[in-house]
Amino acid sequence: MHCTKCGHPLSHEEKFCSNCGKPASDDIAATTETANLEVTAVATSTNETNENQFMESVKEISSGYISTLKDAVVKPYHASKQVIEADKTNGLITLILFALLFPLHTYINLLKGWSTPSFWGAYLLPVLFTSLIFAAFIVIVFGVVKLMKVEKVSLFLITAKFGLLMILPTAAMLIAVFSSLISATFLGVMLSSFSLMLVSIAAIVSVFSASSQPSNDKGLDIYYSILLMFIAMSVVISVLGASIIANALEQIGGGFLPY
Numbered sequence: 001m002h003c004t005k006c007g008h009p010l011s012h013e014e015k016f017c018s019n020c021g022k023p024a025s026d027d028i029a030a031t032t033e034t035a036n037l038e039v040t041a042v043a044t045s046t047n048e049t050n051e052n053q054f055m056e057s058v059k060e061i062s063s064g065y066i067s068t069l070k071d072a073v074v075k076p077y078h079a080s081k082q083v084i085e086a087d088k089t090n091g092l093i094t095l096i097l098f099a100l101l102f103p104l105h106t107y108i109n110l111l112k113g114w115s116t117p118s119f120w121g122a123y124l125l126p127v128l129f130t131s132l133i134f135a136a137f138i139v140i141v142f143g144v145v146k147l148m149k150v151e152k153v154s155l156f157l158i159t160a161k162f163g164l165l166m167i168l169p170t171a172a173m174l175i176a177v178f179s180s181l182i183s184a185t186f187l188g189v190m191l192s193s194f195s196l197m198l199v200s201i202a203a204i205v206s207v208f209s210a211s212s213q214p215s216n217d218k219g220l221d222i223y224y225s226i227l228l229m230f231i232a233m234s235v236v237i238s239v240l241g242a243s244i245i246a247n248a249l250e251q252i253g254g255g256f257l258p259y
Helices: 024-074 076-082 085-111 119-147 155-165 167-181 185-211 222-252
Strands: none
Touching: 024 076, 024 085, 024 155, 024 167, 076 155, 076 185, 085 119, 085 155, 085 167, 085 185, 119 155, 119 185, 119 222, 155 167, 155 185, 167 185, 185 222
């Protein structure tokens, strides 16, 4: 530490500058303030750096997701064969979007009835159920593919493949939601049903896509693999799907659906 008046070196024990007599307490206060300002500046710089890194990550993920849309729409099966584990984020984005849109379509139509459904019971709870169904689907497809003795397959890879194949169903569900918003209810219901059919196709194709990996001929035949997958998915839908339907009927109460 140095005297701010004459620049003479000062020890922490000195109360006055031995050269000019200036109180050392003023210099200690000035030094402390400078140190605090430096700490604040470093913290601010760190926060700005973290924010910039976050924004860059968001831009990178968005850019990567948008770049996959064209291939996923034009040649979904071919595109699904090209994905790797690192593409799991894109798959999760699509699955989350569908899990949000499907209950939203139902919720919008419920609002048009006589009843007034609760946001939790008619929307958030179905979002949770839909997410659980997708999680079960991914585990089922993964288990079936493992029975086929396919090498180098993981839950992340199945998520990436199934998520990419879900882009078309999600797009159809998005249009269904928009149709319901503009009171084109019948079109919305048709698109919603079409979207759910595409979900089944996406699950089947994800098995074919995963089986394109190197495999052992001693594994389960793909015919029985898909049969087993449908049986398992039927059980899941019977349990969780029944909960969704029962919850929807409870929300309807004495009202009616407008279609």
